[in-house]
Amino acid sequence: MAIIKKQRLKDKAAFRRILPLVSITLLGVFLLMFLLRFNSSSNFVTPPSDDFVEVSSIRSGSRSHVRQILSLPKQTELSVQLEKRNQMPPRNLDLYPSLAKDHITIVLYVHNRPQYLKVAVDSLSRVVGINETLLIVSHDGFFEEMNKVVEGIRYCQVKQIFAPYSPHVFPNSFPGVSSTDCKGKDDAKAKHCKGTPDQYGNHRSPKIVSLKHHWWWMMNTVWDGLKETKNHNGHILFIEEDHYIYPNAYRNLQILTELKPHKCPHCYAANLAPCNVNAKGEGWDSLIAERMGNVGYTFNRTVWRKIHKKSSEFCFFDEYNWDITMWATVYPSFGNPVFTLRGPRTSAVHFGKCGLHQGQGEAKACIDNGMVNFDVEEIDRVANINSDWEVQVFKNQPGYKAGFKGWGGWGDKRDHQLCLSFAQMYHS
Numbered sequence: 001m002a003i004i005k006k007q008r009l010k011d012k013a014a015f016r017r018i019l020p021l022v023s024i025t026l027l028g029v030f031l032l033m034f035l036l037r038f039n040s041s042s043n044f045v046t047p048p049s050d051d052f053v054e055v056s057s058i059r060s061g062s063r064s065h066v067r068q069i070l071s072l073p074k075q076t077e078l079s080v081q082l083e084k085r086n087q088m089p090p091r092n093l094d095l096y097p098s099l100a101k102d103h104i105t106i107v108l109y110v111h112n113r114p115q116y117l118k119v120a121v122d123s124l125s126r127v128v129g130i131n132e133t134l135l136i137v138s139h140d141g142f143f144e145e146m147n148k149v150v151e152g153i154r155y156c157q158v159k160q161i162f163a164p165y166s167p168h169v170f171p172n173s174f175p176g177v178s179s180t181d182c183k184g185k186d187d188a189k190a191k192h193c194k195g196t197p198d199q200y201g202n203h204r205s206p207k208i209v210s211l212k213h214h215w216w217w218m219m220n221t222v223w224d225g226l227k228e229t230k231n232h233n234g235h236i237l238f239i240e241e242d243h244y245i246y247p248n249a250y251r252n253l254q255i256l257t258e259l260k261p262h263k264c265p266h267c268y269a270a271n272l273a274p275c276n277v278n279a280k281g282e283g284w285d286s287l288i289a290e291r292m293g294n295v296g297y298t299f300n301r302t303v304w305r306k307i308h309k310k311s312s313e314f315c316f317f318d319e320y321n322w323d324i325t326m327w328a329t330v331y332p333s334f335g336n337p338v339f340t341l342r343g344p345r346t347s348a349v350h351f352g353k354c355g356l357h358q359g360q361g362e363a364k365a366c367i368d369n370g371m372v373n374f375d376v377e378e379i380d381r382v383a384n385i386n387s388d389w390e391v392q393v394f395k396n397q398p399g400y401k402a403g404f405k406g407w408g409g410w411g412d413k414r415d416h417q418l419c420l421s422f423a424q425m426y427h428s
Helices: 002-042 077-085 114-125 144-151 206-224 249-263 301-308 311-316 322-334 413-424
Strands: 052-055 070-073 105-110 134-139 157-162 236-240 243-245 267-271 287-291 297-299 339-342 348-350 391-393
Touching: 070 413, 077 157, 105 114, 105 206, 114 144, 114 243, 134 144, 134 206, 144 157, 157 206, 206 301, 206 322, 206 413, 236 243, 249 267, 249 287, 249 339, 301 322, 311 322, 311 413
Parallel strands: 105 134, 105 236, 134 157, 267 339, 287 391
Antiparallel strands: 052 070, 236 297, 243 348, 267 297, 287 339
């Protein structure tokens, strides 16, 4: 009995000796976790300017989604209304009450080219399987004619979202045009105006920067903000208003996304069209792995997380085109070539002859004779990808070389700040 008591006293003494060591270790772990979390959040924080207001919460549905202070522009009445409209449920639920299992959500992002949009929407109406999925139309601001075109869609579930911080929603202040903004190559000190020029000495153009802002806001909102998609782990297809989609596009995409993990495990995405927008495909009996294109591209949440982690690279690179920004700085930062998988025949065509927001009226639309005539062959009306095909890899492709600094147009610190805020909107 005495021996047992003696052993217990030894155990207690040993426990007292190691207790301080355990406590210090645990305290160190908690401190390290706090510092890492603080540093990851602080990467997005920039000092607010007079054009911005601190927002303590952003609401997603009925939930307060964020408790972190963001710097966002003071909202106009229209901006507030658009943000509320973004919470509305999809239309056509009475016609299509449920979505197919493992469906691929389609996101159509648009600007203000109604003639283009009519062509794209009409092509989607002929896509086999379109009634099985959800179509999200993301607007760069609000334009009544564009809204009417989308409201006429009856062939699937449709949800419209409107960029509430689009320059087009702010006619008299940032991110739109402000009377105090510098223009052209103004000297800010001499002119007493606001703005930071790009690397070529040019100040921002709201019409131009809106393209990159809209794409980035859309991506963050679709993947992390919308009730309908924030928990979607499958692929999402992204197309634009000047893309003509072939009838076999959706079925081909389903095959490609199923084959990708096995046929091309190093591929990040699947594409409906070649990265060369003027190409129609090789017509070979093989799949193609090449540089990721910007016509009909689709990827999953794993890839989005990798992109989102590169928010600083995206937001600070002096280039107003979102796709060139991705090719020149975001994708290279992944460390490995970013390949996409596609078929040997295109399932989507870029038909726009002019960029930005041109082609808005009947007479000015960049469409031959006011319409588009595509001769879709019978082979392109049904799925035409063979699961037994091997993959042909295009390794050496033209692209932006190391040292490319961008074409500019994205030098204003306020745009960087807004861009970073979009990246943090739905994250605590």
